[in-house]
Amino acid sequence: MKKFFKMGCLGFIGLIAIIVVISIVASGGDDSSDKTSGTDSSSKKQEQKKEYTVGQDVPVKNLSYNVVSTEEKTELSSVLGNKTTDGKYVVVDLKVTNKEKKARTMDSSMLRIKTDDGTEYNPDAELDTYVNDDGLGFFLEQINPNMSKEGKVVFEIPADVKEYKLQVASGFGFSGGNYETIKLK
Numbered sequence: 255m256k257k258f259f260k261m262g263c264l265g266f267i268g269l270i271a272i273i274v275v276i277s278i279v280a281s282g283g284d285d286s287s288d289k290t291s292g293t294d295s296s297s298k299k300q301e302q303k304k305e306y307t308v309g310q311d312v313p314v315k316n317l318s319y320n321v322v323s324t325e326e327k328t329e330l331s332s333v334l335g336n337k338t339t340d341g342k343y344v345v346v347d348l349k350v351t352n353k354e355k356k357a358r359t360m361d362s363s364m365l366r367i368k369t370d371d372g373t374e375y376n377p378d379a380e381l382d383t384y385v386n387d388d389g390l391g392f393f394l395e396q397i398n399p400n401m402s403k404e405g406k407v408v409f410e411i412p413a414d415v416k417e418y419k420l421q422v423a424s425g426f427g428f429s430g431g432n433y434e435t436i437k438l439k
Contacts, residue, residue: 306436314434315424316354322347322404324438330384330408337384341412345385346420346438349404352397360403362392364423367409368435374421381408 306312312319325345330337337343344367352358362382367375382391382405391405411418417439424432 306434308436308438310436311351312422312434312436313353314422315432316352317358317360317422317424318351318353319422319434319436320349320351321420321436321438322349330381332384334384337381339410341410342415343381344409344411344418344438346407346409347404348392348407349402350392350397351402352399355399357396357398358425360392360395360397361426362407364426364430365392365407366421367411367418367438368421369415369418375409375411375418377407377409381410382406384408 308321308324310320324347327343327345328339330343330345346365348365350360352360362377362379365377379391379393382393385391385406385408388405391407392403395403395405397403419435419437421433421435423430
């Protein structure tokens with residue numbers, strides 16, 4: 255009885271496998287043309303996607319970002335002392351505008367530096383205190399509707415990184431999920 259049960263299960267699984275293979279073969283020609291055209295259209299969309307640069311307003315849902323300036327440094331100084339790096343600090347002076355009808359929270363965790371190979375660098379909130387007069391920068395900063403907040407964000411990256419972009423988000427948590435990039439260098 256056990257042998258019959260094993261044979262029955264194996265036969266059933268084999269039958270399912272054959273049906274799946276026949277389905278794939280039968281619809282294979284149509285799927286490959288759809289996949290090719292889908293890839294072509296998505297690559298065209300990526301080619302048409304606007305590349306933003308320093309000084310441009312960059313809308314991401316109900317927030318708008320504008321990189322005022324960027325600066326590379328190896329040392330940061332403030333009343334807190336000095337910080338040095340073997341790499342380089344990228345200081346991004348950023349203006350964020352809330353275009354929604356209610357207050358939005360902005361935080362530096364909504365920002366990243368990305369390189370062409372996909373490497374991502376997060377900001378360092380401690381270093382932000384070295385470059386912002388109020389000491390906080392974008393740490394959980396509330397921005398009221400139709401108002402803007404300007405502050406500086408510091409990223410520490412390797413010294414040999416030549417080209418990089420700033421990735422900005424529509425928010426964090428439930429309000430996030432949409433991104434744009436701004437070419438910094």
